[in-house]
Amino acid sequence: MFGRLLDWSRRHPGVVDAFWLVPFSVVSVTNAWFAATLAGSGARSVPWPGVVTGPEAIMAFGLVTLVPLLWLRRYPAGVFAVVSLGSFVQWLAGVEPLAFNVSVLIAMYAVAARCLLRWAVAAGLVAELGLALSFGQIVTNPDFVSWASLSVFVVAIWIAGIYANTRRRYLRSLEERAVRAEHERDQQVRLAAAAERTRIARELHDVVAHNVSVIIVQADGAGYAIDSDPEQAREAMRAISDTGRQALAEMRRMVGVLRTDGVTGEDRGGGRIEEYAPQPSLSQMEDLVTQVRASGLPVEVRVTGQAPRLPEGEQLTVYRIVQEALTNTLKHGGPGSRAVVEMEYGSRELLVRVTDDGRGAAAPRSVDGHxxxxxxxxxxxxxxSVEAGPYAGGGFRVTARLPFGETGRSRAA
Known part of the structure; x- marks a missing residue:
């Protein structure tokens, strides 16, 4: 409730200023009017000789000290200077302090709460000087104790302003830090996405390069067998056709993904050559599960449905998703966790689900994990698509849905 009220006050500063300025002005004008009435009837509000208490002077000084408060939020130091100067002229004219002179303390608080420390110190000293000057008019027999008690009140207001200034600057620094952290987080996400796309492009490049190398080998074989064994040459040409279509599909998926660094090797002559070693596929899934089990995480694998012959790029994607999900379980699942890998081959898509019974939402989140x-x-x-998150009863679940490509459906086992 208090937080919402504070937010509302920040959005409507004019209403907040009017809330305290209107009652203060009413009290000040009423007090000045009574003082002016007494001065106009020939009476003196303070029985000291030589005091000028004309009604025009009282109302003029009241306007000088009250009207500038309308600009207090925008120009605190300037308003304080005008109000203090008006009160000083009022003291020189011999007009006794009235309710509107409290505006000096209000302006001093605004300076302490909104300006630099040196201006706050100057405002506090000016307010103390004004108190010392007016002290002889409001106390018949001044003593140090009375002056000190009034000074404590002024100092308390000044300290309150300094505290408000410090808190405001602290909150502003927190807001700026939060904005910077948000920008840095967004930048890290963009960099991580770019790095992941680069890695995907590199892996797909290797897959396509492997397919091209297979095409070259099959083409060479067909060239040798075309005269001696035409049937074998036709088989080689069919293999070239299938492999070429698959490589073309992989290349189309790679459009728009930039590859910034090549995976290179070194040949026997000291030159640089491209490595065409294929990336992991579903045939290495059992090896991955065995490796995870050896790391201390019990894993159960369930496969349902008839598995089609998926393109190598899609097999690599399934392999990496399962690998990443099991790695997260090893990191965050906690002791005694178990994992289940489910692969359901439907008529149109492959559903991959990796579930563990670890700590789930209670697990500590990695700051730089992507x-x-x-x-x-x-x-x-x-x-x-991929969905991931904790589920009821504890644990964490990663669900991936991958549609079968045209190549995968036409070559289903």
Missing amino acids: GLLGMRERAAMFGG
Whole structure:
């Protein structure tokens, strides 16, 4: 409730100023009117000789000290200077302090709360000087105790302003820090997405390069066998056709993904050559599960449905999603966790679900981890999607849906 009220007051500063300025002005004008009435009837509000208390002077000084308060929020130092100067002229004219002179303390508080420390100190000294000058008019027999008690009141207001200034600057620094942290987080996410796309492009490049190398080998074989064994040459040409279509599909998926650094090797002559070693596929899934089990995480694998022959890029995507999900379980699942890998081959899509019974939402989050982002990037390249999060009863679940490509359906086992 208090927080909402504070936010509302920040959005409507004019209403807040009017809330305290209107009652203060009414009290000040009423007090000045009574003082002016007494002065106009020949009476003196303070029985000291030589005091000038004309009604025009009282109302003029009241306007000088009250009207500038309308600009107090925008120009605190300037308003304080005008109000203090008006009160000083009032003291020179011999007009006794009235309710509107409290505006000096109000302006002093605004300076302490909104301006630099040196201006706050100057405002506090000026207010103390004004108190010392007016002290002889409001106390018949002044003594140090009375002056000190009034000074404590002035100092308390000044300290309150300094505290408000310090708190405001602290909150502003927190807001600026939060904005910077948000910008840095967004930048890290963009960099992580770019790095993940680069990694995906590199892996797909290797897959396509492997397919091209297979085409070259098959083409060479067909060239040798075309005269001696035409049937074998035709088989080689069919393999070239299938492999070429698959490589073309992988290349289309790679459009728009930039590859910034090549995976290179060194040949026997000291030159640089491209490495065409294929990336992991579904055939290495059992090896991955065995490796995870050896790390101390019990893993159960369930496969349902008839598995089609998926393109190598899509197999790589499934492999990486399962690998990342199991790695997250090893990191955050806690002791005694178990994982289940489910692969359901439907008529149109492959459903991959990795579930563990670890700590789930209670697990500490990694500040620089972008594994889930990488999963989504990989699945999106094949028109799929990834959902991840804790589920009821504890644990964490990663669900990926990958549609079968045209090549995968036409070559289903």
